[in-house]
Amino acid sequence: AQTVTQSQPEMSVQEAETVTLSCTYDTSESDYYLFWYKQPPSRQMILVIRQEAYKQQNATENRFSVNFQKAAKSFSLKISDSQLGDAAMYFCAYDAGGTSYGKLTFGQGTILTVHP
């Protein structure tokens, strides 16, 4: 079974600084999808960014970017120019695709605190 590991239970960053959240995963698949979701105190899960494994180019969404290292099975999230509204729990998630298309496996999450 696939596993997703987030080794940082908590991280903190100063406003306007940059922070990187780590994620590793285990899979024998060659084509799959990776996601970062944000869960603020409101509890709503919000998609931050998505990466397709067959694409070598790292995904970016405004201040959010990923460092996807397929051989190392690593998928880290970089948040630039951190804002107070970025404070949340961040989850890394894996989707094997194929017959398991849409079946997400989540990491344990990283709590991000942003200091003013």
Added chain:
Amino acid sequence: DAGVIQSPRHEVTEMGQEVTLRCKPISGHDYLFWYRQTMMRGLELLIYFNNNVPIDDSGMPEDRFSAKMPNASFSTLKIQPSEPRDSAVYFCASSLMAAVAKNIQYFGAGTRLSVL
């Protein structure tokens, strides 16, 4: 669209009672997922449907849990009888598995269930 709508937002019940959680997916979405979030186990996929048909219920913890999707716009997750260890936040998510939709799952706000 209003997004994925879950009800109730909070539910408090006594052990042994029947609990029904409700979900209205985003109109036009053909996949629906039920997740459970606890501190100990994180986010777990319980069951998911494609075109109203259950595809994978391997995450359903035991026979006390059941889920139905009688039509494309409504799903229920029922626990009967409920136990204190069922206390958790239950999320519903929906997705459109067309290429253009990029298999992104959209989550509801969740139902916080407390079983006393």
